[in-house]
Amino acid sequence: MYWVLRALLSRSRDPLSADSPQRRALRAARDVIGSKADTRTDPPPAHRAIITDLEAVFGIRRSPDELMARALVHADPHHDDWFASLFQLGYRADQETFDWARNVAEDTSSLGRRRFGLDTVNFLGFGLDVTNDDEPPFIREAAEFLRPLLDSEQDPYALATVIAAFASYCSTGAAPAILVHADHADPAVRRSVAVNLFINTTERQEALAALMHLAGDPVPETRTTALYRFTMAAVDTPELRAVMTAHLADPHLDARIEAAAGLALRGDERGLAVIDEIRSGIKTRHSPGAGRLADIRHMLEVRAGTRGQGHGNLSRRIT
Template sequence: MRVAKAALAADPTGPEARRGVVSMLEFDLGLYRAPDTLMARALVHADPDHADWEEPLLALARRADRELVDWACARVQDAPSLAARRFALDALHYLGFGINFLDGSDGEDGEPEFGDIAVAFLRPLLDTEQDPYALRAVLCALYMHGWQDHRAALPHLGHADAVVRRAAVVAAAGALARPVAELDRNLVAALLCCAADPDPAVRRATAGAFVSALAHRAADVDPQILTAALHLADDPAPTVRAAATYALYRSRLDTPALRAALTDRLDDAEVDIDVLIQAAGALAARGDLRGRAVLDEISRGLTGYRSPGHGTMGDVRHMLRASPESGW
């Protein structure tokens, strides 16, 4: 801490993330700074991609409580600058994690008590916000606070800014968990359009949204969504293929096209080992010996919990033990 503060005093305008280091260490040492102090540090560079912006947000998120939500709402309303308003909206997003390390909360007892308050404050901004960064933050914050009005995200799925479209996809994804007969067809149609979005980050988010429609289902799956997920599994962007493979991995469907998509990932040199393990595990769960052989080969190369793929392999093994067809 002394080293970081001395370096900051010697060069207060330098590009290094020394304020981020100080914010992180302060929390770990039990020195809890006022939210205005943390925000002031973030605004020195006013760069959301800078650690001086993110670390103060993480410090706030780890203290999530009603008082901090009230502070963030007030700062959104009376922010002295665009950057300050953006930081306050980002704070509402991060506070949606709802885990207060100071009171022992583990986030497993349902939505935090301030979730409804945050949603009530944020929801009107969907209809009035003009700043794309802020609109993205509003959508992300609503999602994190347990918002269920997925249809309200529909107008933003076609927004001119890809960052907003991506956030809208995430915010609307929960609607796909409903039975096919109860799906909002307009929302499904808009999400299917996002599966063909020119921005790969939007396509990746859409592939992630399809998890809601496919997870643990062997039936009652919208065939259009399955077709779109299979198409995304062969997307030019490796990150999109990875997200789509995970959606297929979570499904219990078994079709020749699905097996073919999974098999293609076994020879995909552009995706990481976790995707390979998921594809092989999904095949093994369907009794496919190719998947089992790949898993056995990867398992022999894992030397401990720090080995790449170790965690995913554990998840896959747990899944296979529950799949009679796998013979695991």
């Protein structure tokens, strides 16, 4: 239980001591590799993710090939073993790691290797400031490598990753290249488009139109993502409000929350009313939607404070 263990280990004050919980956990995870206990559940337990994380704590640096080998034991991009290896490689953000990832991503002999290589290219782009005059290494190379794949990639998982990576390395001008996939047959690709379309750019109208279309996607997670983008955007039009209003009765709770939040943040009483209704059904802080409602409450409080006396009633409505 990878995330439970991470939470428990986070309480340890001296992970480098000889008999720390981290060292005991590392020994236990290493001992179980190759045993029946390593594959007894579905999905398999994340012993390799535990090893990868704890080795990083102790300053043990593994090669990209070793980290990829751990990810490919189960070859599941949604498994913690895969994520932990990616996370450690993403920290490096250097030319050597990028060159390695690009070479792996070009390996057509193995879908798992290609997916992991593209995922690594994507992770390496997190946190880079592509608008800085002092441009970090490999940004242009990454964009040039990814651009043709937007047209040629056939694997849906890989294409969704390419869309995310290209948007990361090309924060301006990326919209036209990824908009063509807004109607892709695979929901993961459509959701990647929704996640990575930027409204506040020169292609605002095209991106806004695509997101309004995606807000009506048959897959709840995809339309929730599109509606979330409206919640976080400054743009406000009658057409946009109409889209959000149409989802105030969405059967999917998360989509309904984002539609209501988007309207409420624009001072629309219809959104506030639905938020009040949803909040009345929240029993504990662990109830579905409770965490997101807390975030929205904070945003509404900030908005009420910045708009002055004209919206003073907001603070009363959200307490």
